Amino acid sequence: MDLQQILPVESAERLAQIRQDFPILARRIGDRPLAYLDNGATSQKPVAVLQAMDDYYRRHNANVHRGVHTLSEEATAQYENARLRVARFINAPSEKQIIFTRGTTEGINLVAQTWGRANLGPGDEVLITEMEHHSNIVPWQILRDQLGFTLRYIPITDEGLLDLDQLSNLLNERTRLVSFIHVSNVLGTVNPVDRLVAAARSVGARVLLDGAQSVPHMPVDVQALDVDFLVFSGHKMCGPTGIGVLYARRELLEEMPPYQGGGDMIREVKMTASKWNSIPYKFEAGTPAIAEAIGLGAAVDYLSQVGMAWIHAHEQALVQYAYSRLSEIEGIHILGPGPEQRSGLIAFTVENIHPHDLSAILDREGVAVRAGHHCAQPIHDRYGIAASARASFYLYNTPEEVDQLAQGLEKAVEIFAL
Incomplete structure (x- = not known):
């Protein structure tokens, strides 16, 4: 296939410019150019993000919210400005609804241990899916064992789609929460958020959306999606590790108890009792990840400048081409639906070759992929x-x-055929 059939000339020129923004892409692995195809695990960082974090440490390093000196005021302004930019990126009604976390995993655990602990008990049900990341399974299993509610699952079809025909059997008046992944990190499946939200609303259930594999790759509007909670990670969207976001409806955040106790999340502390700070600070105990939040703010600025619609279209072109190329390889089996129903990732197996061996051979060819479960x-x-x-x-x-x-x-197929 002619590469111009995959990317028009103007898109190819823009892509070349984008690649100049990522210094690590100039690396070579042995004598091969690096082809970094492990973005589902973590993304690379553009110069704009590296410079924003470096500038904070070089010129503004101080704790936030607690000082009246110049550096502290500058750091606080940068930190809170990052919160505002993230809110705009996902079209949240207010930056007060943006809670900085360590990542998607902590965001889900925060919801489980605050909203879940206050609202779930024996007789209640939580509905998740069979295609969830462990971070949207294990917290609910832990809480189920502590509180005694029922955890149910929407199964997956052979094609890698959610079996939504089972919804009527799984949802009922006892369902309190429907929590599901927007895009599967294995199957690539883009789940129908509108249908799942409507089904949850029909029984009065709340909705948590795991956006770890969607927010970095496509336009996401929390108001249009009408979800109660959205979680995602900075490091998968050109930002640093150690920073993520929980968005929630304001009324829920006001009602939810704190997740952790300590500095900054309190308004008043006495030896007999304490009063909590206003949102979002009620959920951000202790010194936050200041540089990381600033880096995330720079990342959303960078992605917004490129354009999320362009990014999504670019990835769709790549995954269609990759699906076609990989389908031609002997013994390969691609997990999940066809390219028209998936995001920009492909998980696969090759007959008689362990994925770890595949990954090792590909690494020698300069290609970085993930292998495992x-x-x-x-x-x-x-x-x-x-x-x-x-x-x-x-x-x-x-x-x-x-x-x-x-x-x-x-090459791997040839090696193992010998």
Whole structure:
């Protein structure tokens, strides 16, 4: 296939400019150019993010919210400005509804241990899906064992889609929460948020959306989606590690008890009792990840400048090309639906080759992919496999890197055929 059929000339030129913003992409692995296709695990960082964090540490380093000196006021302004930019990025009604966390996992645990602990008990039900990341399974299992509610699952079809025909059997007046992944980190499936939210609303249930694999890759509008909670991670969207976001409806945040106790989350402390701070600070105990929040603010600025619609279209072109190229390789099995129903990642197995061996061979070809169960063992159990390899694309990946991946896989097949 002619590469111009995959990317128009103007998109290819823009892509070349974008790649210049990511210094790590100039690396070579051995004698091969790096093809970084592990974006589902973490993304690379543009110069704008690196410079924003470096500038904070060089010129403004101080704690936030607690000082009246110049550096503290500057740090506080940058930290809170990052919160405002994140709110605008997902169209939250107010920056007060943005809680900075360590990532998606902590966001889900925060909801479980605050809203869940206050609202769930024996006789109640929480509905999740069989395609969840462990971070949207284990917190609910822990809380279920403590509080005695019932945890139910929407199954996956053979094609890698949610079996929504089962919704009528799984939802009832006892369902208090429906919590599900927007885009599967293994199957690539883009789930129908509108249908799932409508079903949850029909029984009065709240909705938590795991946006770890959607917010970095496509336009996400929390008001249009009408979800109660949204969680995502900074490091998957060109930001640093150690920072993430929980968005929630304001009335829920006002009602939820604190997640952790300590400095900054209090208004008044006496030896007999304490009063909590206003939102969002009620949920941000202790010194926050200041530089990381500033880096995340720079990341959302960068992504907004590129354009989330462009990023999504670019990834769709890549995944369609990759799906076609990989389908031609002998013995390969791609997990999940066709390219028209998936986001920009492909998990696969190759007959008689362990995914870890595939990953090692690809690494020698300069291609970085993921191998394992991707923190989603129930998906692999569903299809009777222990592990898979996963290539995941982002705004800076190229069709040539897809070819590099396919050629590496063909070499692996040849090696194991000997």
